[in-house]
Amino acid sequence: MDTVVLLFCTGLGLGALYFLVASGLSLIFGLMDVLNFAHGALLSIGAYATWWAGAEAGLSFWLAVPFGTLVGTVAAVLLELFLIRPLYSRPRDQILATVGVGLAVPALLMGIWGADARPFPQPALLSGTWHVFGATVPVNRFVLVAAAVLLLLTLRLFLARTRYGLIVRAGVEDRAMVTALGIDVRRAFTLVFAIGGAAAALGGALGGLYFGSVNPGQGTGLLIFAFVVVVMGGMGSVTGAAAASVGVGLVQQFANYYTGAGLGDLSVVVLLAVLLLVRPRGLTGRLA
Amino acid sequence: MTSSLPSSPSSTPRAAASTSSALEPLLSVRDLRVVIDGLHILHGVDLDVAPAGVTALLGRNGAGKTTTVKAVMGLVPRTGSVRLAGAELSSLPTHLVVRHGIGYAPEDRGIFAGLTVAENLRLAERGARGGEEGGEPDYALVHELFPELKQRAGQLAGTLSGGQQQMVAIGRTLLNRNRLIIADEPTKGLAPKIVSEVAEVLARAAEAVPVLLVEQNLALVRRLAGTCAVLADGRTAHRGDTAELLADEEAARRLLGVGSRHPLAGGPRPAASPATPVVTTEVKP
Numbered sequence: 137m138d139t140v141v142l143l144f145c146t147g148l149g150l151g152a153l154y155f156l157v158a159s160g161l162s163l164i165f166g167l168m169d170v171l172n173f174a175h176g177a178l179l180s181i182g183a184y185a186t187w188w189a190g191a192e193a194g195l196s197f198w199l200a201v202p203f204g205t206l207v208g209t210v211a212a213v214l215l216e217l218f219l220i221r222p223l224y225s226r227p228r229d230q231i232l233a234t235v236g237v238g239l240a241v242p243a244l245l246m247g248i249w250g251a252d253a254r255p256f257p258q259p260a261l262l263s264g265t266w267h268v269f270g271a272t273v274p275v276n277r278f279v280l281v282a283a284a285v286l287l288l289l290t291l292r293l294f295l296a297r298t299r300y301g302l303i304v305r306a307g308v309e310d311r312a313m314v315t316a317l318g319i320d321v322r323r324a325f326t327l328v329f330a331i332g333g334a335a336a337a338l339g340g341a342l343g344g345l346y347f348g349s350v351n352p353g354q355g356t357g358l359l360i361f362a363f364v365v366v367v368m369g370g371m372g373s374v375t376g377a378a379a380a381s382v383g384v385g386l387v388q389q390f391a392n393y394y395t396g397a398g399l400g401d402l403s404v405v406v407l408l409a410v411l412l413l414v415r416p417r418g419l420t421g422r423l424a
Numbered sequence: 425m426t427s428s429l430p431s432s433p434s435s436t437p438r439a440a441a442s443t444s445s446a447l448e449p450l451l452s453v454r455d456l457r458v459v460i461d462g463l464h465i466l467h468g469v470d471l472d473v474a475p476a477g478v479t480a481l482l483g484r485n486g487a488g489k490t491t492t493v494k495a496v497m498g499l500v501p502r503t504g505s506v507r508l509a510g511a512e513l514s515s516l517p518t519h520l521v522v523r524h525g526i527g528y529a530p531e532d533r534g535i536f537a538g539l540t541v542a543e544n545l546r547l548a549e550r551g552a553r554g555g556e557e558g559g560e561p562d563y564a565l566v567h568e569l570f571p572e573l574k575q576r577a578g579q580l581a582g583t584l585s586g587g588q589q590q591m592v593a594i595g596r597t598l599l600n601r602n603r604l605i606i607a608d609e610p611t612k613g614l615a616p617k618i619v620s621e622v623a624e625v626l627a628r629a630a631e632a633v634p635v636l637l638v639e640q641n642l643a644l645v646r647r648l649a650g651t652c653a654v655l656a657d658g659r660t661a662h663r664g665d666t667a668e669l670l671a672d673e674e675a676a677r678r679l680l681g682v683g684s685r686h687p688l689a690g691g692p693r694p695a696a697s698p699a700t701p702v703v704t705t706e707v708k709p
Contacts, residue, residue, distance in 0.1 A: 299546075302539070302543055302546065302547055303547070305536075305538065305539060305543075306536045306539060306543075306547050309536045309537065309538055309539075310534060310536060312499055312518070313530065313534035313536070314547070315499075315517070315518040315519045315522075316497055316499065316518055316519075316522060316528050316530065316534065317519075317522065317528075317547055317548045317550075317596065318519050318522035318523045318548075318550045318600075319519055319547070320517075320519045321519070
């Protein structure tokens, strides 16, 4: 029983991490039709900026996380303004450019700080364990889940209540018609990139807690599962991405524990294939 | 966003439209060309929209009517000249074209199905933010013309009937103080009763704002439009008085491919009569 509880909590934590990456990815694809292969790089930038601020610059963890998130947000905005926007009418080049950034950033991080994993600062408050139904669960799992739930609620409020949220929801349906109502939809693009970058960078910062260390390849590794989550949840649907994140995280943890290592990752892909066969438009019925 | 509206001596665009001389077109399109994926869709369209009333854009299926409208809006890459009240729009992105005061109801209605009726309308507000170009959103007018939109404010637009969706599309163009309304086949696929309702609204709207109307329903065109332009194969084939064109059977058949009897032979308000076919028969090329 305690194993099940531990796997459940860890799976939820992993799912929360996926959601932090996938929510931005989903909004970006839904609104802009951009497959942002550089999204994992944004996570890595957030992770390393947090690690650097905490371990090298000596900031407290509680300042390092906002710092890392801010750096990731700025990186995302610069990426949108100087790389995505000039290539807007050339989707193929856009994909190549984001793939390039997705490869270059980890290489750059490796060049500066080496390929080895760096131990991540663990504040005393978050490094303990909680006892849940007889299982001993690391607190950082709950930190991730709390961050993901908070992000989900904030995004839903933003989408439902604000004018830019309205523009994003409309743009996911029909971008051209949004401009034909006199709205400069490119501002919404930059905003969505900033939100996605902030969420991914926060995921990087909290992922450092979860894994206990940072390494240059972390972001790219997580990106694959984030894409699976986005396709499952339905492109452009934040709630769909949340549901799919939980599913993928849990399936992966349980399958990796009860079957062979690596089969969990495989089972996620099988899950995706089955879902797409049964519901070609993803969980939320949106066009993939 | 700073507004780059040419400042008109008369107060509002609406007032300007109804008082300026009939000689000067409100919208003047010259040599408009569109090439999409190497295909030449428009080879030089000339079009003038009268500063008052309805101007019709006619032509057979595939003649380039919708592409012309999209090119004016900047929704497809275009060359040539598009001047609205003296301001050149042909190099502007779509949202700035709109901000010069154009309300656009596209052929497919452009409704956001997952948004409520109220949200669809709210999205169209160009309002007080960034200059006075849009003015305060005129919900009083929209709800007077379409009381149903008020009752159904909370309903998802995707669950509306075709006629109700068209009301949302036209309502969005009336919300702002526009200089020009462009309606692309607003009666397409609607029941005859709804067609006459839409016609009624267009007539009302045209009293205040000039309308460029793309329409296949010639009975409706005859009733609403004073002047017209006819496209054929991506060029302007004819420009002039609507009644004259439709009275000339030979020219109408040649330009529009309509039969000799109806619906041209219909009464003064044939659109309202279910006995008259509302969709014109077209000779396929």
